[in-house]
Amino acid sequence: MIGLADPAEVSSSRRTLTFQEASAGGLLAVLFPYIQKVILYVFDFNVTEYVTGLFDADSILGKMFDGNSAPAPGWASSRLEIPSADSSYWDVLEFVHEKQMKNPKHLSLSTDTRQAPSGKYETFHDFIPSVGTHKFRFQGKKFQIERKQDEKLAEPYSAKRLENLVLTASGSNTSIFNDMLVQASGTTAAEANANAPLSSVVLADGVSETILADIQDFIDSANWYTEFGVPYRRGYLLYGPPGTGKTSFISAVAGNFNLNVCILSLSDKSLTDEILNRMMVEAPEDSLILLEDIDAAFGNRDDNIASGSKLGEESKTSSVTSSTAFEGMNRLTFSGLLNALDGVASSEGRILFMTTNYVDRLDPALIRPGRVDKRQYIGYADESQVERMFRRFRRNAEDDEVKRFVREVFDRPERPDISLAQLQGLFLRYKNNPDAIFSGLSMLYDEK
Numbered sequence: 001m002i003g004l005a006d007p008a009e010v011s012s013s014r015r016t017l018t019f020q021e022a023s024a025g026g027l028l029a030v031l032f033p034y035i036q037k038v039i040l041y042v043f044d045f046n047v048t049e050y051v052t053g054l055f056d057a058d059s060i061l062g063k064m065f066d067g068n069s070a071p072a073p074g075w076a077s078s079r080l081e082i083p084s085a086d087s088s089y090w091d092v093l094e095f096v097h098e099k100q101m102k103n104p105k106h107l108s109l110s111t112d113t114r115q116a117p118s119g120k121y122e123t124f125h126d127f128i129p130s131v132g133t134h135k136f137r138f139q140g141k142k143f144q145i146e147r148k149q150d151e152k153l154a155e156p157y158s159a160k161r162l163e164n165l166v167l168t169a170s171g172s173n174t175s176i177f178n179d180m181l182v183q184a185s186g187t188t189a190a191e192a193n194a195n196a197p198l199s200s201v202v203l204a205d206g207v208s209e210t211i212l213a214d215i216q217d218f219i220d221s222a223n224w225y226t227e228f229g230v231p232y233r234r235g236y237l238l239y240g241p242p243g244t245g246k247t248s249f250i251s252a253v254a255g256n257f258n259l260n261v262c263i264l265s266l267s268d269k270s271l272t273d274e275i276l277n278r279m280m281v282e283a284p285e286d287s288l289i290l291l292e293d294i295d296a297a298f299g300n301r302d303d304n305i306a307s308g309s310k311l312g313e314e315s316k317t318s319s320v321t322s323s324t325a326f327e328g329m330n331r332l333t334f335s336g337l338l339n340a341l342d343g344v345a346s347s348e349g350r351i352l353f354m355t356t357n358y359v360d361r362l363d364p365a366l367i368r369p370g371r372v373d374k375r376q377y378i379g380y381a382d383e384s385q386v387e388r389m390f391r392r393f394r395r396n397a398e399d400d401e402v403k404r405f406v407r408e409v410f411d412r413p414e415r416p417d418i419s420l421a422q423l424q425g426l427f428l429r430y431k432n433n434p435d436a437i438f439s440g441l442s443m444l445y446d447e448k
């Protein structure tokens with residue numbers, strides 16, 4: 001049964017301090033800050049923080065020891081400034097938010113893209129600490145983080161304007177910042193891409209070699225670009241029907257040149273100018289950028305004409321005019337895309353690939369030289385590709401069998417086009433029963 005304690009018991013459980021004990025305690029309280037300072041100076045060890053770190057910040061004891069969480073003035077402290085142009089800026093903000101989760105105070109919404117291990121960027125909505133001062137603990141130490149706006153850094157079209165973070169940690173050991181940055185970036189950093197090898201992508205004869213040679217030439221020509229003052233970038237457009245290997249090839253190219261691949265689909269309805277721009281700015285060095293479905297964001301020529309914008313005009317003032325834009329579902333604008341492609345933010349040495357299934361829908365301004373330097377059609381399977389696919393999946397096949405398969409595919413009166421993705425699906429379906437693949441081929445046509 002729960003009841004009030006007898007006052008007599010309460011008072012009897014208390015100990016009365018003797019005068020000597022009280023004055024010793026008072027003396028200790030007076031001397032404690034100095035003792036702490038000496039220990040901190042000699043051993044770089046912060047007694048209060050050590051004790052504080054033993055308790056949860058929200059517990060009574062944690063609050064008792066914590067006092068003001070900010071490193072006290074006069075104490076040894078270390079500062080780290082992170083401008084918002086730095087790639088770890090958002091990681092740190094998100095990390096601080098996670099640390100503060102128990103007691104969120106001033107948060108702001110951040111819509112961001114993050115890279116999945118596949119290289120694909122996906123949109124996330126996060127709460128992050130808003131502009132102002134925030135406190136948190138890391139490895140038992142007190143941190144103060146000040147997120148402040150910096151008008152001096154303002155830059156049009158740059159997501160990296162306006163702000164910087166000032167981190168202050170008590171103690172003089174700056175390696176804790178390093179630990180924090182490693183942990184912060186670990187929460188959001190993309191893993192290295194496991195790209196399929198180039199040999200696994202079967203394109204029409206010579207296509208792969210031509211593009212690889214072009215990229216190699218670009219990589220070798222950095223001095224030429226500098227000498228003639230030409231922006232050191234190269235853009236490629238791969239166009240053609242779905243499932244013909246455009247994305248797979250680009251990923252394999254990135255692997256071949258040891259580049260990260262950053263993939264952004266323009267059919268993603270939550271994509272905005274700012275996110276696109278930020279991705280272009282924040283893409284790690286040594287990245288190949290892939291903008292997929294480049295037609296998806298902007299409707300077709302008729303849409304543009306209907307809305308009064310002049311197609312083909314080399315202007316960044318035309319805005320997105322597709323029906324989706326009118327419905328307010330898409331906040332990416334044509335001018336935003338062009339600015340992201342060739343604005344100040346675009347890093348030097350950038351290799352950009354764009355893909356589309358509908359090349360005739362593209363605004364000529366988007367694919368003019370400088371933005372797209374090389375175009376390549378990637379089509380349905382031809383005889384050589386079917387043969388190579390067959391040999392790839394049926395390694396021990398006799399030549400006769402290979403020839404027979406190719407003829408089965410092509411010698412049909414009403415032969416529909418077949419994509420490499422469909423062929424791959426066929427081999428997958430008959431992986432345990434390879435001899436039945438010929439009958440499966442008929443089914444493939446029936447499905448069309």
Ligand SMILES: Nc1ncnc2c1ncn2[C@@H]1O[C@H](COP(=O)(O)OP(=O)(O)OP(=O)(O)O)[C@@H](O)[C@H]1O
Nearest residue numbers: 200201202203241242243244245246247248420421
């Ligand atoms: N040329 C090819 N060689 C080998 N595999 C291919 C080829 N084309 C497609 N595939 C296979 O089909 C699947 C889809 O291919 P991928 O996404 O590269 O096609 P895509 O041309 O980019 O299609 P979309 O235009 O729809 O984006 C992949 O899993 C890939 O393995």
